[in-house]
Amino acid sequence: MAMSTTPVLAFPDFTKPFTIEFDASNHGIGAVLSHDHYPIEFLSKPLAPKHQALSVYDKEMLAVVFAVQKWRPYLIGHPFKILTDHHTLKYFLDQRITTPAQQKWLLKLLGYNFTLEYRPGTLNVAADALSRRSEMLALMGLSQPLFDCIAEIQAAYESDSHTSALLTALREASASRAPFTLKGDLIYYKTGIFVPASSAWRTRLLHEFHASPAAGHFGFLRTYKRLTNNFNWPGLKKEVKTFVAACDTCQRINYESMKPPGPLQPLPIPTQVWSDIAMDFIEGLPSVHGRNAILVIVDRLSKYGHFIAIKHPYSAPKIAEIFIQEVFRLHGMPASIVSDRDPIFISEFWTAFFKHQNTTLCKSSAYHPQTDGQTEVLNRTLEHYLRCFVMNKP
Numbered sequence: 001m002a003m004s005t006t007p008v009l010a011f012p013d014f015t016k017p018f019t020i021e022f023d024a025s026n027h028g029i030g031a032v033l034s035h036d037h038y039p040i041e042f043l044s045k046p047l048a049p050k051h052q053a054l055s056v057y058d059k060e061m062l063a064v065v066f067a068v069q070k071w072r073p074y075l076i077g078h079p080f081k082i083l084t085d086h087h088t089l090k091y092f093l094d095q096r097i098t099t100p101a102q103q104k105w106l107l108k109l110l111g112y113n114f115t116l117e118y119r120p121g122t123l124n125v126a127a128d129a130l131s132r133r134s135e136m137l138a139l140m141g142l143s144q145p146l147f148d149c150i151a152e153i154q155a156a157y158e159s160d161s162h163t164s165a166l167l168t169a170l171r172e173a174s175a176s177r178a179p180f181t182l183k184g185d186l187i188y189y190k191t192g193i194f195v196p197a198s199s200a201w202r203t204r205l206l207h208e209f210h211a212s213p214a215a216g217h218f219g220f221l222r223t224y225k226r227l228t229n230n231f232n233w234p235g236l237k238k239e240v241k242t243f244v245a246a247c248d249t250c251q252r253i254n255y256e257s258m259k260p261p262g263p264l265q266p267l268p269i270p271t272q273v274w275s276d277i278a279m280d281f282i283e284g285l286p287s288v289h290g291r292n293a294i295l296v297i298v299d300r301l302s303k304y305g306h307f308i309a310i311k312h313p314y315s316a317p318k319i320a321e322i323f324i325q326e327v328f329r330l331h332g333m334p335a336s337i338v339s340d341r342d343p344i345f346i347s348e349f350w351t352a353f354f355k356h357q358n359t360t361l362c363k364s365s366a367y368h369p370q371t372d373g374q375t376e377v378l379n380r381t382l383e384h385y386l387r388c389f390v391m392n393k394p
Contacts, residue, residue, distance in 0.1 A: 009039055009040060009041065010034075010035075010038045010039065010040055011040075012035070012040050012074055013035060014074075014078060016035045016036060017035060017078070017079050017080055017081060018033060018034070018035050018040075018071075018074060018075060018078060018080040018081070019033075019034050019035060019080065019081045019082075019083060020032070020033055020064075020067050020068070020071070020075075020080060020081070020082045020083065021034070021083045021119070021124055021126060021127045022060075022063045022064060022067050022082070022083075022084065022127050023060075023063065023085060023121075023124055023127040023128045023130070023131045024047075024056070024059035024060050024062065024063040024131055025059075025128075025131040025132055026047075026052060027046060027047060027052065027131075027132065028044060028045060028046045028047055028130075028131045028132065029043075029044070029045050029047065029059070029062065029063035029066060029067075029130075029131050030042075030043065030044045030045075030063075030126075030127045030128065030129065030130025030131035030132075031043040031044075031063060031066075031067035031070075031127055031130065032126045032127050032130070033067075033071050033074065039126070040074070041071065042126075042130060043066075043067060043070055043071075043130065044130040044131065045066065047059070056086065057086065057088060057089070058101060060084060060086045060089055061089065061092070061101075061102075061105050063131070064082060064084070064089070064105075064109075065105050065108050065109065068082075068108075068109060068112060068114075069108065075112060075114075076111070076112065077113075078113070079113045079114070079115075080112075080113070080114050081114065081115050081117060082114055082115070082116050082117070083117055083118075083119040083124065084116060084117070084118060084119065084124075085118070085119055085120060085121035085123075085124045085128075087118050089116060089118075090116050090117065090118045091116075092116055149201050149204070149205075150186070150193070152199070152201060153186075153193065153195055153196075153199055153201055154185055154186065156195075156196045156198060156199035156201070157187065157196060159198060160196040160197065160198040160199070162196070162197075163187070163194075163196040163198075166180060166187065167182070167187060170182040170187065180194065188232075189232045189233050189234065190232050191228070191232065192227075192228050192229070192230055192231045192232030192233075193230060193231050193232070194231075194232065194233055195231055195233050196233075197233075202233070202239070205227060205231055206223075206227070206239065206240065206243045207243075209223050209226045209227045210223045210240075210243060210244060210247065211247060211249065213389055216385050216388070217247065217249055217250055217253070217384070217385070217388045219244060220240055220241050220244045220245075223240055223243075223244055224236070224237060224240045227240065249388050249391065250388075252391065253384055253387045253388055253391070254384070255380065255384070267300070267338065267362075269301070270299075270300050270301040271301075272301065273299055273301050273302045273304075273331075274299050274301075274302075274304075274327075274331035274332065274334060275301070275334055275335045275336075276299075276300045276301065276334060276335060276336045276337075276338070277297055277298065277299055277300060277327070277334045277336075277337055277338070278297070278298050278300055278337070278338040278339065278374050278375040279295070279296065279297050279298075279337055279338070279339045279345070279375065280296050280339065280340060280342075280375040280376070280379055281293055281294070281295060281296070281342060281344075282294040282296060282379055282382065282383065283312060285386075288309075289309075290311055291309035291310060291311055292311060292312050293309075293310050293311070293312040293314070294307055294308065294309055294310065294382070295307075295308040295310050295319065295322060296375055296378055296379055296382070297323075297326070297327055298374060298375055298378050299331075300338070300374055303374075303378075305378050306326055306327060307382060308322060308326050310322065314344070315344075316344050316347040316349040316350045316353075317349060319344055319350075320349070320350065320353050333357050333358075333359060334359055335358075335359060335360065336359065336360040336361075336362055337354065337359060337360070337361055337362065338362045338363075338364070338374075338375070339361070339362070339363060339364070339375075340363065340364045341363050341364065345361070345363065346363065
């Protein structure tokens with residue numbers, strides 16, 4: 001598939017083996033991560049002057065190590081194949097390691113399950129293009145969204161009398177039409193593509209940027225900002241407010257936010273990401289693939305969250321095992337954990353386990369969920385999202 005053809009990238013499928021294609025030139029390195037001959041991610045990087053002086057063999061190995069380390073989350077624990085157009089690299093794992101550079105590369109590749117295979121340079125065109133001159137690499141990284149609605153919006157320009165006159169005036173440049181401008185065959189209102197009033201795409205775009213699964217039924221401000229990133233027309237802000245206020249799903253699902261009854265004593269602000277986290281459970285969900293609960297883990301500094309589907313009933317050893325697999329493996333052991341007084345979190349096993357890890361367990365006050373407010377808010381956001389898209393599919 002051509003690198004400029006859409007759709008370009010595929011989602012990773014961890015049931016299939018990954019393939020890395022790479023190449024190195026005098027000015028940069030390039031690589032492609034794929035499976036089933038379909039690209040998942042492209043990589044390109046210019047070489048520093050000290051690396052440009054290396055031999056071809058060393059540049060190729062530098063590209064291998066950089067690509068493997070860059071895509072470690074995809075590759076660790078999964079078999080994958082590395083394709084090279086440098087024939088001698090095929091025997092890297094079989095030859096005798098003699099130089100310090102080879103020893104360093106081998107150490108960085110330990111722990112990965114991979115094989116090296118030779119591919120002729122004429123078939124390695126994608127990685128070769130990504131490794132070309134460094135001044136071209138920035139151009140190769142440019143991308144822009146493509147909308148299927150553009151052709152229909154352009155057709156609506158001709159059918160709408162007001163827009164047709166505006167288009168003619170902009171082409172002739174006979175009068176100032178600010179804030180309207182013409183770029184190619186598209187009319188722009190301020191910074192977004194103008195959608196005429198007679199086009200059905202105004203309503204469809206409002207639905208897409210508010211009520212679709214990707215939009216998530218968020219409020220007016222987020223919907224408005226997302227929409228104005230690409231489209232705009234006079235009165236858009238008022239239309240977005242009306243559409244969001246009239247959304248039937250939001251009226252049924254939204255919660256009422258009330259001011260706390262008294263002053264709160266906030267937790268200290270963390271100084272490092274994933275050093276202080278909060279945990280909670282979402283229970284009572286319908287069973288899907290044997291899972292009927294969600295373990296929510298959120299970093300109190302970056303607000304990054306993990307949502308892990310689990311099966312109820314569960315035990316403290318099982319939750320500790322999941323914690324090691326999903327959090328400790330990626331972020332290390334936290335210094336403190338904020339949680340409510342769930343039986344899991346006050347069990348002897350849980351307390352003893354984290355005591356040996358030098359992790360402080362901070363439990364919320366009884367009948368005061370505001371202590372763990374960050375996790376409660378994230379739970380509420382997740383529940384709101386799920387309700388919006390399953391309410392009509394019991």
